[in-house]
Amino acid sequence: MKFILITILIFAFSFNYGQKLKIAVFYNQKISSIIISTYLGKYEIWGDEQFFTDLKQNDVFQCTILNDSIEIKNVSGLSRKFKQIELRGAASINVAKYKPIIPSLSQRYYDDNMTISIQNGSLFFLNFVEMDNYICGVVESESGYQVSKEFYKTQAILCRTFALENIGKHYSEGFHLCDGVHCQAYKGKNYSLSYHSIISEAVTETHDLVIVDSSNMVITAAFHANCGGQTVNSEDVWGKPKSYLRSVTDNYCQYQRNSQWEKSISMNEWQQFLLNNYPQLATKNYSWSFYQTTRKGYFRINNDSIWLRKVREYFQLRSTFFSIYQHNDSIVFKGKGFGHGVGLCQDGAIQMAKKGFNAIDIIRFYYKNVKIISFKEIPFYQSILPSN
Ligand SMILES: [Zn+2]
């Protein structure tokens, strides 16, 4: 197992000139035509490994699939066909704009280099990007709205930890991570975002930092929107205990938008759920009531146990932290929190940051017995990472 991991990590880093990652972007979007222009710096366009032309400020190119090639052309009529096109950054900071035309999607900004080829009849984009530029884009996607810098620093450390933990996820496809929620949402950097520069600073200030457990292994940095006042032991949701994913009481996330919820279903729907999953309970005429003041994994009734995660998934509830009561011919779920509840609670972390806690305090509150270190200090990575 360790050998496979080492092989993957050698693949991950040694061919990539330092801390760069290969991220498949517009993954699964099935784009057949796109307009590309330079936003910052300058680019060289290479076609099938040969220099083709410069892409200077205000130059605009369109790339379109034509049979099994990519046709690249500009407004002045310059046009060529290639199997693969590469945008290579030629200044110290290089950012290009990508506006899909077929289908029409919103414009994105990607830092650093981009390789475009054809896969399964669609354009296939690989962003060869500095790790911190990638982390910055992920933090923008995962955090969304304007909060304090310490929260963004916390989120940057989490996203970097996640990226390293999952670096081998798309190994067989020749890249590291995709840009969907399967890995981490990454839509490039949004330069028009009013708080873009705060996120950039937060990423720079936490450069290289990751969270490790007592064995110096990067952790599963799980997080969720709101825990409802108590986080969950990992085994109650994923069946596997992790020493650092322990339930903690969280007084910081109350009175937030996602801290309370309610959902009502008909008794028939409840009976149908039982018939599908716990048929032995469906025929019994119980008076349904169940209370959670502290988190439970199961609703125990006589000798049976209903797994709360199953109830949440079946009825698409916001969390497993709910009580149940019967009201006439309905079953009412009265719940707290939003998300799986494991690891860091984002609403709680935002409030902690507002109260003056720093990113390290916040991480240590939600993950038990962990250290925050540079991943270059980990002997395991040190031996295989280029030093730059
Ligand atoms: Zn993925």
Ligand SMILES: [Zn+2]
């Ligand atoms: Zn919370």
